[in-house]
Amino acid sequence: MRNTLLQGLRPPVTEAAPGHDDPELAALAASVTEAAERALGRSLAIRHVDAGSCNGCELEIHALGNAFYDLERFGFRFVASPRHADVLLVTGPVTHNMREALKRTYDATPAPKWVVASGACAADGGVFAGSYAVAGGVSSVVPVDLVIPGCPPSPATLLKGLLALMRGGSR
């Protein structure tokens, strides 16, 4: 039984990393703010914050950990506390009810730190922009270094965004 199951993981289903010439990666790398263009090393600890998402983004962030994308091979890992994090990966329009929690999570993250706004809502409030309950995109509450587009961004796009941040940071 054990062998059968381990065989299910062979040959590895993990897919090749996007190449340096990947246009989507290049575009994302070009959009990384200068603030992030400092040496990040080869390891990034990511703290995810849902600031008002519909949970679609969370599903695709979860998928980053599956065998196809295997996020950890690139040196990324999700951490349980902002105090352990280099990067805040923020989803959703920022609701007024989450505004303080996001700000406090940002403040609890030690510098140097970077903020990635993931998805159309995190970019500018998306379809929820203008609501009495929504403050707006992530940048209306904390400074943003990179926006990853999509509704939700696919795991492939998320991966390229994070790689862009790392490569942009080590340029």
Add this chain to the structure above:
Amino acid sequence: MSGQTPIILKGEAAWREAARRLAARESALVSLWGDGGRMRAALRESDGALAVVDIACEDGAFPSVAAFHPPASRLERAACDLFGFVAIGASDDRRWLDHGRWPLRHPLGRVQAHDGAPDAYSFLEAEGPGLHQIPVGPVHAGVIEPGHFRFHAGGEAVVRLEERLGYVHKGVDALMRGASLERAGVLTARVSGDSTVAYGVAFARAVEAALGVEPPARAHELRGVMAELERIANHLGDIGAICNDAAFALMHAHCGILRERTLRAAKAAFGHRLMMDAVAPGGVAVDLAPDGAEAILALTRDVRKTFPKLVQLYDNTASLQDRTVGTGVLKAELARLYAAGGVIGRASGRDFDARRDHPYPPYDSLAFKVPTRRAGDVNARIWVRIEEVGVSLDLVETMLARLPGGTVRAALPAPGAASEGFALVEAFRGDVFAHVRLAVDGTVARCHLRDASWFQWPLLEAAIEGNIVADFPLCNKSFNCSYSGCDL
């Protein structure tokens, strides 16, 4: 309710009678919501019929249903926040969605400006020697939606859990008001992203009932295919994630592969991994891609080949079963009282599935089993999911085999008169109820969407009692309630 308008009873006498019937367990609560200056409640009678009661809130007040039937409490508190009503006789009048952080009060009713200063919130107490509190959230340790859990623990045992939600309240109901059908559809698809297809179908069916539109046969089947793919993907993800919360990562890895393949099949067939915006009033917005059926059938073959081995692994791993059997027991009596839908109700003996019990196309012409368990523990919730994956695979293959040709979307009539419609649809986590009222110009006057989680979240508080704090993630994952779906 398959396309039919339920009976609407108006007035205080009908409202009080509904509360009495709920308290006497003669009816089950389907939903309760505000609409203009009125409150409404939908009930499911013992014969399966749905009835709607409606009361004008003169002087901004209505008799509390929750005073007689506790499952109404959070819905009532939410309606009071949004409309500014007072529920007379309610035992819990704390605000629910409104944390005091909005620039206003009562966005859908008597709007008052507010300075956005947060309200204090008094959690329920538990007293006894050595009891301590553990506050958790709204930002949690994992990749998960935000909410606050207040535990009272005695040593390792949970004495009381109280949830405080509302953190992802986006004001969907207000955004819906005056929206075009197209815009309302986009919002509906983003109420709870994991159930985007089910919400799309619920909204579309309510609109179709209001306008008297019948989608083409092919659209019904494609909705069914999408809904079952959504169910398969979510159940696979949940089965893996529950095992992962018991530190059994191998199941998670394998289920993650199958889930990813399901999403890729959905993308190949319908152009989007989660199939967002694929359903629309009148039918579906995207037809099956030319090679879509083959992509889906390749997936079902793969799952049929691999999944049974995973099930065997689950069944044969004593250390894993040690964590799931007898953990987080939800009593059948409570599941019945709260009319808990979905896996949670069915794992505690509540034999209800909207696909079978309020049949709508394509399910009204399909025979399928509704798996149930009686134990009500984490293990039972895993087994119901496991068996439902099998049922959904059968359904998908049957629907594709009998898929008719033709168009996939019926035109909607030009606006002319105000109208309203209701729908009840089975999402992967339980029944979604939709009420849509259309204005004369064809825009949405009111859209109320009730997630199954409204009646499941309170039961998590009961199921965790007496369990150790360390088993909370396991119990919570086995429930997998939606935050966004309730916070709206």
